[in-house]
Amino acid sequence: MNKYLAEFIGTFWLVLGGCGSAVIAAAFPHLGIGLLGVSLAFGLTVLTMAYAIGHISGCHLNPAVSVGLWAGGRFPAKELPSYIAAQVLGAILAGAVIYLIASGKPGFELSGGLASNGYAAHSPGGYSLMTAAVTEVVLTMMFLLVIMGATDKRAPAGFAPIAIGFCLTLIHLISIPVTNTSVNPARSTGVALFVGGWALQQLWLFWIGPLVGGVLGALIYRFIGTDPSERKTGLRPEAGWELGKTGS
Numbered sequence: 001m002n003k004y005l006a007e008f009i010g011t012f013w014l015v016l017g018g019c020g021s022a023v024i025a026a027a028f029p030h031l032g033i034g035l036l037g038v039s040l041a042f043g044l045t046v047l048t049m050a051y052a053i054g055h056i057s058g059c060h061l062n063p064a065v066s067v068g069l070w071a072g073g074r075f076p077a078k079e080l081p082s083y084i085a086a087q088v089l090g091a092i093l094a095g096a097v098i099y100l101i102a103s104g105k106p107g108f109e110l111s112g113g114l115a116s117n118g119y120a121a122h123s124p125g126g127y128s129l130m131t132a133a134v135t136e137v138v139l140t141m142m143f144l145l146v147i148m149g150a151t152d153k154r155a156p157a158g159f160a161p162i163a164i165g166f167c168l169t170l171i172h173l174i175s176i177p178v179t180n181t182s183v184n185p186a187r188s189t190g191v192a193l194f195v196g197g198w199a200l201q202q203l204w205l206f207w208i209g210p211l212v213g214g215v216l217g218a219l220i221y222r223f224i225g226t227d228p229s230e231r232k233t234g235l236r237p238e239a240g241w242e243l244g245k246t247g248s
Contacts, residue, residue, distance in 0.1 A: 004082050010090065014062075023115050035176050047164070
């Protein structure tokens with residue numbers, strides 16, 4: 001159970017650090033961290049957890065990552081339900097803690113969204129459903145491409161968390177105005193449950209988009225990053241998401 005507990009704690013930290021910074025600190029009077037600060041917060045949660053629990057669970061923290069790694073031949077299908085359940089539960093606990101903290105401020109209202117993801121009227125920039133869908137698919141695809149490459153056995157050992165953390169930061173810099181940035185169904189679910197209403201109605205997109213993008217990114221890397229002689233063998237056990245062990 002250690003790896004499932006690690007995924008639970010790691011995803012809790014991801015949502016608490018990322019969404020918490022957006023809700024509590026992004027627009028704090030005179031000293032707000034802004035979009036750049038929120039983007040860095042998400043990247044730093046992944047970077048810190050990768051070094052902390054990568055050797056225990058692989059530090060997926062994201063159903064789209066787990067599914068993508070499975071599609072890329074790096075993760076067994078039998079582990080997917082338990083990993084995804086742990087990630088979603090960790091995200092929900094983080095959403096509860098964020099709500100508890102944020103609601104302690106006079107004038108707090110859930111209508112602010114609690115950093116929920118949305119499109120159309122609930123997109124920070126008013127972007128359409130189609131634009132939001134393309135954004136989530138493409139950015140999650142690139143995220144998995146970076147993850148697969150950075151954790152390849154041929155990549156420099158020990159540096160994968162840095163590349164992946166900065167990739168997530170860049171993703172947020174691009175897409176916070178579009179969807180508030182998901183690329184992670186657990187992150188979206190963890191706060192949407194407390195907002196309810198529109199956040200739950202639009203949650204489907206932030207499951208489908210990242211999952212599709214994750215599979216595409218993993219398959220693309222599996223094609224371009226694998227020697228032709230290895231493509232016939234399927235799963236490559238020597239390559240994985242074991243950041244804390246080998247960085248490969």
